[in-house]
Amino acid sequence: MSVVRLxxxxxxxxxxxxxxxxxxxxxxxxxxxxxxxxxxxGCARLTPWVSKSGKTGLGVSWQLDWQPGAACKVGVxxxxxxxxxxxxxxxxxxxxxxxxxTTIGEPPDVVTVPxxxxxxxxxxxxxxxxxxxxxxxxxxxxxxxxxxxxxxRLVLRHEWPDPHEYRNRDERRHPAPVSQVKP
Amino acid sequence: xxxxxxxxxxxxGCFHTTVVHLxxxxxxxxxxxxxxxxxxxxxxxxxxxxxxxxxxxxxxxxERPGDPGERSITLAFGGWAAYGWDRVKGGEFDGRGRLxxxxxxxxxxxxxxxxxxxxxxxxxxxxxxYLGWNWYDSREDATVGPLYLEVASPMIREHAVRAAAGVAWxxxxxxxxxxxxxxxxxxxxxxxxxxxxxxxxxxxxxxGAAPELPVTFTWSK
Numbered sequence: 001m002s003v004v005r006l007x008x009x010x011x012x013x014x015x016x017x018x019x020x021x022x023x024x025x026x027x028x029x030x031x032x033x034x035x036x037x038x039x040x041x042g043c044a045r046l047t048p049w050v051s052k053s054g055k056t057g058l059g060v061s062w063q064l065d066w067q068p069g070a071a072c073k074v075g076v077x078x079x080x081x082x083x084x085x086x087x088x089x090x091x092x093x094x095x096x097x098x099x100x101x102t103t104i105g106e107p108p109d110v111v112t113v114p115x116x117x118x119x120x121x122x123x124x125x126x127x128x129x130x131x132x133x134x135x136x137x138x139x140x141x142x143x144x145x146x147x148x149x150x151x152x153r154l155v156l157r158h159e160w161p162d163p164h165e166y167r168n169r170d171e172r173r174h175p176a177p178v179s180q181v182k183p
Numbered sequence: 184x185x186x187x188x189x190x191x192x193x194x195x196g197c198f199h200t201t202v203v204h205l206x207x208x209x210x211x212x213x214x215x216x217x218x219x220x221x222x223x224x225x226x227x228x229x230x231x232x233x234x235x236x237x238x239x240x241x242x243x244x245x246e247r248p249g250d251p252g253e254r255s256i257t258l259a260f261g262g263w264a265a266y267g268w269d270r271v272k273g274g275e276f277d278g279r280g281r282l283x284x285x286x287x288x289x290x291x292x293x294x295x296x297x298x299x300x301x302x303x304x305x306x307x308x309x310x311x312x313y314l315g316w317n318w319y320d321s322r323e324d325a326t327v328g329p330l331y332l333e334v335a336s337p338m339i340r341e342h343a344v345r346a347a348a349g350v351a352w353x354x355x356x357x358x359x360x361x362x363x364x365x366x367x368x369x370x371x372x373x374x375x376x377x378x379x380x381x382x383x384x385x386x387x388x389x390x391g392a393a394p395e396l397p398v399t400f401t402w403s404k
Contacts, residue, residue, distance in 0.1 A: 026296035028211035028248045047242050054213030054248040061219065063242050118218040125210050163204035164297070 029129055029160035031058045031136070039152055042144035043070030043098050044115075048154060051118070055126040060138065060154070064115040066098045073097050075143045076119050080151075083136035088123050095143055134158045200257075201398045202297075208403035211248020219246035251404040253298070255291035259397035260284070263315070265373070267389020271382075280321035281328060285393055286314045289335070296403065311335045313347060313364075329353040329377065331362050343368050356380040369393050 030053040039046040044064040052059030064074060075095030081088040100115040121138065128136075138154040219240050240246060263283050268276040289311030313335055317328025333349030347364040360377035369392050378384040 024297065026250060029209050030245050049243045050245060051219045051240060052213050052215060052246050052248075053210065054215070055208075055210045055251070056213060057215040059213075059215055059219065061240075116218075120215045120217075122215050126208055129210050130207060160206070160209060163209075 024164035024166065027160070027162055027165040028054070029158055031125075031156050031158050033060075034155045034157050039142075041074050041142045041149060042072035043067045044072065044074045046074070046117075046142070048140075050156065052120075053125070053158075055124075057120065057122040057125050058156070060119045060121060060140075062117040062119075064096060064100075064117065066100075066115070071098045073143075073145050074117075076117055077141040077143045077148045079119060079121065079138050079140040081121050081123060081136060081138050083123065083128055084131065084133045088121070090119060090121050090138075092141070092143070093117055093119055095146070129158060201396075203398065203400045205400055205402040208251070210403075212251050213246070213248050250296050252292070252294045253296045253401045253403055255293070255399050255401040257287070257289040257291065257311070257397050257399040259287040259289070259395040261393060261395030263371075263391050263393035265371075265389040265391025267373070267387060267391075269385050269387035272384040272386075274383075277322075279389075281317050281389065281391075282319040283315055283317040283328070285316075285395065287335075287395065287397075288312050291399075291401075292404075296401075309337065313349070329358070329375075331375075333362065333364060335364075351375045351377060353377065353380075356382055358382065358385075366393070369395070 031050045033049055039048070044066050046062045046064055048060055048062045050058050051061040060079075062076075073095040076092040078092040079090040081090060096115045096117065101112045102114070102116045103110055103112050119140070134157060136156040136158075138156060139151040140154060141151050142149045261284070263285055265281045265283075266278065267281070268278050270276045289309060291309040311334075313331070313333040315331045315333075317330075320328050329351040330353070331349055331351040333347035335345050335347035338344045338346050345364075345366045347366070349362050349364075350359060351362040352359045357380040358377045359379055360375055362373065362375035364371050364373040366372075370390070371393060372388070372390045374386070374388040376384065376386050
């Protein structure tokens with residue numbers, strides 16, 4: 001009987017060794033825009049979001065939905081990032097004209113999407129993360145037909161729901177991580 | 184019943200690595216000046232992979248950062264059981280069984296994050312230190328065996344083959360000597376030569392198993 005027990009234990013031990021836990025891809029901390037996000041600037045409705053986030057800063061994108069038949073130009077005059085009591089000045093980006101679209105990719109694989117502005121906000125994102133800084137604000141001055149508008153404040157939060165990226169809701173026991181582009 | 188309980192326990196992950204992911208350096212790698220690409224797809228490990236037709240980065244989506252890789256420190260504690268032979272100078276080889284305990288600290292560096300998640304015995308395939316103690320010897324004339332300290336280095340990463348060299352020391356008999364260990368996962372072959380004190384020089388070789396319970400702390404590069 002003891003031989004049978006030993007054999008069972010041996011097989012179980014081998015099975016245990018051969019059975020490794022599922023390997024899940026790494027998830028990263030990401031900055032998010034919190035609170036109200038829609039903004040009207042001239043003839044465009046702007047939807048901002050953080051489209052890049054990492055060690056060297058973050059990038060904010062705006063999608064511009066043009067009012068039909070209207071004519072104006074919308075851009076970013078500049079922005080000020082306030083993080084941990086420090087202020088980082090960010091230069092603006094060129095204006096887009098009403099009806100403009102954004103083209104993505106290179107021929108023959110080209111996709112056209114609604115116009116988008118992208119504002120890079122470089123700073124030491126890794127240092128701020130390691131220092132425990134999770135909040136920041138970005139005061140953005142848009143331009144409409146070359147004239148600056150009143151600053152718009154985006155409240156930003158740095159979030160990392162889980163070190164792992166889960167592939168479906170059944171798999172995770174934690175709140176949904178920030179959406180990331182995956183294969 | 185006891186066997187079934189033990190089977191259940193073993194099958195649910197005995198000897199499996201416990202991984203603690205630390206927050207340090209957690210953000211990923213980006214080129215902040217470049218607008219988000221939509222998209223060069225990412226591979227399983229999150230590195231740049233094959234190019235597909237572009238797709239649209241939806242409003243609210245974040246481009247997946249690049250994987251900077253990880254570093255890790257593994258602490259492992261466990262026991263070992265061995266059978267081998269020793270030969271006192273001028274004598275014959277004589278069999279003996281030994282039991283002991285071992286504490287290991289290992290450093291790891293991986294290009295791809297979360298590599299340690301799927302390891303079951305030694306997740307950190309880098310250099311490390313082993314501190315061991317032989318507390319039982321089947322030979323009646325043996326005293327409590329030596330302490331040893333080894334410096335280990337991986338030989339073949341993918342197969343967890345490790346070589347370790349160090350010093351064995353028996354404070355009771357005032358004996359000391361070199362020790363070499365070659366291991367594959369938890370199975371090892373060990374040899375040592377000890378001299379000093381009032382006993383003749385002794386050569387020992389043994390093979391054994393050293394199941395250990397590791398805890399790995401990882402942080403991003």
